[in-house]
Amino acid sequence: MMLKRTFALIVLLWTIALPAYAEPFITTGALKAGYEELTLPGNERMGMVELGITHDFTDNISLGFGSWMAVKGERGGFITLGLDGVFHYPITEEIDLDTGLYIGAGGGRGGYTLSGGGLMLRTHAGLRYNMGSKGWLEAGVSSVDFPNGGTIHSTQPFFSYTLPFTSSIENGWSKRDIALGNNQYSNISPKVHSLALVTRHLNVASTTKTDTGGDQGDITLLGIEWRTYLGDHWYVKLETEGAAGGASVGYMQILAGSGYRIALTDRLFAHTDLSIGAGGGGGIDSGGGLLLDGSAGMQYSLTRHFFADLSTAHLKAAGGTFQASTLAVKLGYQTGGNSSDPARYMPACMQIRVVNQTYQQASDLWRTHHAGQSVDNLGLQIDYFINPDWYITGQGLAAYKGDAGAFMTGLVGTGVRKNLNKSLYLNAEALAGAAGGGGLAMGSGLVWQGNAGVGYDINPSLSALATVGRMEAVNGAFKANVIGLSLAWQFNVNVRDVIE
Helix, strand or coil, rough: HHHHHHHHHHHHHHHHHHHHHCEEEEEEEEEEEEEEEEEEHHHHEEEEEEEEEEEEEEECCEEEEEEEEEEEECCCCCCCCCCCCCEEEEEEEEEEEEEEEEEEECCCHHHHHHCCEEEEEEEEEEEEEHHHCCCCEEEEEEEEEECCCCCCCEEEEEEEEEEEEEEEEEEEEECEEECCCCCCCCCCCCCCCCEEEEEEEECCCCEEEEECECCCEEEEEEEEEEEEEECCEEEEEEEEEEEEEEEHHHHCCEEEEEEEEECCCCEEEEEEEEEEEEECCCECCCCCEEEEEEEEEEEEECCCCCEEEEEEEEEECCCCEEEEEEEEEEEEEEECCCCCCCEEEEEEEEEEEEEEEEEEECCCCCCCCCCCCCCEEEEEEEEEEEECCCCEHHHHHHHHEECCCCCCEEEEEEEEEEECCCEEEEEEEEEEEECCCCCCCCCCCCEEEEEEEEEEEEEEEEEEEEEEEEEEEEECCCCCEEEEEEEEEEEEEEEEECCC
C-alpha cells in the first residue's frame, strides 16, 4: 500500500511539472554522491555509497534515480536501485533545507533474511551549503527501512556532495533539424555521448577465494557502459554489469570513472581510464564491496555513429581476496559532434521509464524457495530512439516483494513503437542480459525477455504503458510470465551533429 501511494505521488508530481515547459530550455540537473553507515542486526555495520542523478523539475522539486551500494563491512554485493525525490527550501543565499524520499529495491549478501522482499525506503533531512560552481555539500540524518519482511531498520548521519550541470532539454518529442547559426541553440555544448553493450570475461586470480573459502572460478559479465566526453579527449563513464556465465550467478558491479582518449587515425582511437565502484554477490569474496578498476583499449568507428571497442583491465576488491584480469568487447552507438565543424541542432529523442514488473510462475523449479509466490520488481528503463519508430534500450530491475530480496536483473535490447492514433500506440521489445539472486533459478545468469503492450500518451511529455511478456533463463530452470506497467518521461536532449 505504501508503494502504491508513493507511485501515485510520483505520477502527480510529473503530471504537474512536465507540461510547464513547452519550448526548449536550459535546465539544471545534478550528479550525487553520498555516504552513510547502516546498523544491521547484531550491531554489524555496513557502509553504503550513493551514486545518482537528478533533474530539477521546479525550483524546489528534483526527481531522479540512483543506487545505494555496500563498500564497507562484510556485505559486498548489497546493492539497491531506485527512485529519488527531493524537496529543497532556501534558508539563506548559501544554505538550503533538503528533505527527500528514496524508493529502492534490492539486497545482496545475506539474501532475504536481511532485505526481505527487497523494498527499501529511505527518508532524509539535512542542510546543504552552496559552494557556487563547485557544487553543494550536505550533512544530515537519514532513516532506512526494509519493510517487506526485512530486518534492517537503521537511523544514522549521512554526508553527500552534489555537482550541478546544465543541459538543453525539450519536453516531448520533436523531429526538428535546425542548422546552427545565430539562434538560441548556438551555445549548446558539443558533447559526445555513447552507449555500449559490454561483454566482459574475468580471468580470476588463483589467490581469489569464494566467501566460504573455496576456489573461485572465472566469470563472464554482460552489461552496458555510458560515456560523456568533456572535450576532445577526457570523458566520464558509468558501467554496470552482471554475471551471465560461470559459477557466480548473482554477481553484480557498478563502476564510475574518468578516462582519456586520443585519435590514432580518423577511425581508430586509444583510451585508458580508472574507475571506482561497488560489487559482489554470487559467492564472490569482495569484502565490503569496494572495487577498483583500471583499463586500456582501442576503439574503432564502424560508421558515423556505431563503434567497436576492445579493452583489457585489472579489477580488484579493496577488501576480500577478489581480483581478476579482464577482457572486454563493446559494441556501441555514439551521438554528438565537434564544435569546430559545421553542425546542426539535432533533437535526440529519449524516454526514461519507471517500471514495475511482476514475474508469475511458468515452471515448477523456477525458484529454490517460496516457489508459490510471484516476484514484484521495481526499476528504470532508458530508451534512445534511433528513428521515429525504433529504439535501443537498457533496464535495471530489483525485487521488492515476494521474498526474493537480492534479485536483480540488467537487460539490453531493441524495441519498436507504432502509433495507432494521436495518443494510442503499440509497443514491442526484445532484450537479453544478466539476472540472479533471490533464489530464482537463473543457471549461469544469462536470460532473455520479450514484451508487447499498449501505451497511451497522457500529454506530450508523459506516457503510460501496459505490457505482457515472457522471461526465461538460457540454461536454468527459471521461466516466468511477466506483467509490466511503466510511466515514461519523454524528452529531447539537444545536441550538435556534424553536417556531412
